[in-house]
Amino acid sequence: MSYFNELGLAEPILRALQVKGYTDPSPIQRKAIPSLLEGRDLLGIAQTGTGKTAAFSLPSLHRLANDPQPRKNAGCRMLVLSPTRELAAQIADNMRGYAKFLNLSIQCVFGGVPAGKQARALERGTDILVATPGRLLDLIDQRALTLRHVEIFVLDEADQMMDLGFIVPLKRVAALLPKERQSLFFSATMPQAIAELGKQFINNPVKVEVAPQSSTAERVEQYATFINQAEKQALLTIRLREGLAPDAAEQAEHGAIDRALVFTRTKHGADRVVRHLTAAGIPAAAIHGNKSQAQRTAALGGFRQGTVRVLVATDIAARGIDVSGVSHVYNFEIPNVPEQYVHRIGRTARAGADGVAISFVAPDEKPYIRDIERLTRVKLEALPLPEDFQKQASRLPAPSRKAPAQPQGGRKPNSGKQGSGKPRGQQGQGQGRGSNRDSERRHDRPAGERHGEHRAEAGSEGGERKRRFRPRGPKGMGAHKNKVRRTS
Numbered sequence: 001m002s003y004f005n006e007l008g009l010a011e012p013i014l015r016a017l018q019v020k021g022y023t024d025p026s027p028i029q030r031k032a033i034p035s036l037l038e039g040r041d042l043l044g045i046a047q048t049g050t051g052k053t054a055a056f057s058l059p060s061l062h063r064l065a066n067d068p069q070p071r072k073n074a075g076c077r078m079l080v081l082s083p084t085r086e087l088a089a090q091i092a093d094n095m096r097g098y099a100k101f102l103n104l105s106i107q108c109v110f111g112g113v114p115a116g117k118q119a120r121a122l123e124r125g126t127d128i129l130v131a132t133p134g135r136l137l138d139l140i141d142q143r144a145l146t147l148r149h150v151e152i153f154v155l156d157e158a159d160q161m162m163d164l165g166f167i168v169p170l171k172r173v174a175a176l177l178p179k180e181r182q183s184l185f186f187s188a189t190m191p192q193a194i195a196e197l198g199k200q201f202i203n204n205p206v207k208v209e210v211a212p213q214s215s216t217a218e219r220v221e222q223y224a225t226f227i228n229q230a231e232k233q234a235l236l237t238i239r240l241r242e243g244l245a246p247d248a249a250e251q252a253e254h255g256a257i258d259r260a261l262v263f264t265r266t267k268h269g270a271d272r273v274v275r276h277l278t279a280a281g282i283p284a285a286a287i288h289g290n291k292s293q294a295q296r297t298a299a300l301g302g303f304r305q306g307t308v309r310v311l312v313a314t315d316i317a318a319r320g321i322d323v324s325g326v327s328h329v330y331n332f333e334i335p336n337v338p339e340q341y342v343h344r345i346g347r348t349a350r351a352g353a354d355g356v357a358i359s360f361v362a363p364d365e366k367p368y369i370r371d372i373e374r375l376t377r378v379k380l381e382a383l384p385l386p387e388d389f390q391k392q393a394s395r396l397p398a399p400s401r402k403a404p405a406q407p408q409g410g411r412k413p414n415s416g417k418q419g420s421g422k423p424r425g426q427q428g429q430g431q432g433r434g435s436n437r438d439s440e441r442r443h444d445r446p447a448g449e450r451h452g453e454h455r456a457e458a459g460s461e462g463g464e465r466k467r468r469f470r471p472r473g474p475k476g477m478g479a480h481k482n483k484v485r486r487t488s
């Protein structure tokens, strides 16, 4: 008998878990489910990837299924709030899986798509609603939704909500919820401001904390290459080529790439990186707030299926995305909020697997690295530039002005090798400039993608230290576990 059986979860839920192949609960599930089944409020300090969706879904589904109620027009019994569309869709998908054998309806609403259809779908009410705050309030304002019947309220990724300026909408939601309810409040970090926000929602909660940030960080091999901003594109192209090549397992310095996530600070920066990669014959897609919902879904779908193995993302777009098999994270630009770095590298090393994170650090980004190392208590290992970096860089093709942002695939990752063009180092791309111009103020089009101005400076120090790294095994993981050191 599995631990899930011992918890006394309803039989249809156990069957769904069997279909999913879950045999043992993750630590957060083990800690949270019993109290949630009792109806307690919960304060969960956990990141996506820890199994928190099942931790809040399974007991909630159990409680709803055990107390069937007729649906109320425009009402819902359980409300899950998520900061981003992708995460909302992912939560709803997971919940549908867990509720597969239950007679409960699950709807998901978020911005970027017409509201009319969502409003119509809510007319007769739903058991469970997963929503982003902006669209939720729009639907409430249109009288297509009422929160009067909410029995269970889940606020996910509270710290991200706060970063995105969702405080005012959340306060509005808090005022609309019935007093009598069960509330669950999740956040990856719990600074004072988030704890204060939590007080508005939860009452005498059970506190559950899993995988403190430092331990997630410890599972990832973390490297830093010191480089000029203007040379980063060439380095990225070279590193990706190396890692995606058929002989990468033997040859690539930091292992074969299964899937790679590249983080830029700005949406324009993400598009620019994709254009360069495409020109170099590396299929890549971008995901960020300026993309239409259909483009975002297509990019994520291609990445999930492995047809596009490089996804270039801004922090917000990538937050919470659960794609297994992300072997490498490249920080094309370093986040100035150290927690963001932890979220980024948390995209790899999921579900117990190890991953590799490589940060490209421009001279003016060094202070950010110091803050990150202080937070994670992990010292980044210096990864020198490839020995023939300048030579390789000088051979890279320049992107055409209007290269497609979403490549159609077809070309092998290695096929653009002999292209000619201006060395990247002379192109002065200045990624990240003007990021504030990209700002969006819509509720679910977070303003939080703005991370301030970022300057590219001259004076590389990346090529100075040259050291060979051992070739890696087929998965490329684990051989350099010792490269990650605790600093305290």
Ligand code: AMP
Pocket (backbone or CB within 6 Å): 021, 022, 023, 024, 025, 026, 029, 047, 048, 049, 050, 051, 052, 053, 054, 322, 351
């Ligand atoms: P989450 O943190 O909810 O996004 O979950 C991360 C991943 O772990 C998802 O792909 C889940 O399907 C998976 N997962 C959650 N709970 C379990 C479990 N008990 N056993 C195996 N996989 C799980």
